[in-house]
Amino acid sequence: MCGLEWGRLYEEYHTKAYNPAKVSAEVKKLYGDPYVKNRKGIFEYILGGSRDTKLLDVRVFDDATKKSVYASQTKQAEAKNKSNCLLCAVGHDANRSKIWKLAEMDADHVSAWSKGGGTNIENCQMLCKTHNRAKGNR
Numbered sequence: 001m002c003g004l005e006w007g008r009l010y011e012e013y014h015t016k017a018y019n020p021a022k023v024s025a026e027v028k029k030l031y032g033d034p035y036v037k038n039r040k041g042i043f044e045y046i047l048g049g050s051r052d053t054k055l056l057d058v059r060v061f062d063d064a065t066k067k068s069v070y071a072s073q074t075k076q077a078e079a080k081n082k083s084n085c086l087l088c089a090v091g092h093d094a095n096r097s098k099i100w101k102l103a104e105m106d107a108d109h110v111s112a113w114s115k116g117g118g119t120n121i122e123n124c125q126m127l128c129k130t131h132n133r134a135k136g137n138r
């Protein structure tokens with residue numbers, strides 16, 4: 001717990017009421033979670049309502065997984081003449097049939113990590129960077 005900006009955290013969150021037992025259980029759970037890379041962010045993440053997963057720097061999919069998902073998504077997309085970004089493909093603008101390069105896409109958890117979704121290939125989908133950002137870092 002060293003190095004936290006307690007002053008700022010206090011200013012920002014002291015007006016809300018928290019259940020200490022619940023917070024403590026949540027902290028423990030996240031400390032034990034191998035996907036959480038930034039443990040200093042755990043407290044603020046919880047105080048902020050467990051929404052901003054950026055604070056935790058959740059471990060992302062590795063390159064092999066991304067490449068493999070990208071390859072299969074792109075193959076399917078090309079066969080249907082649709083975008084390889086699943087959200088572009090259902091859109092109505094020029095991007096609906098755009099094939100993005102791997103570097104233009106980011107991996108996304110199909111089922112949200114914060115709701116228990118795993119960081120494994122079955123739970124990985126590639127979205128263009130714009131859509132991935134729009135969806136938020138869940």
Ligand SMILES: [Zn+2]
Pocket residue numbers: 085086087088089127128129130131
């Ligand atoms: Zn897209």
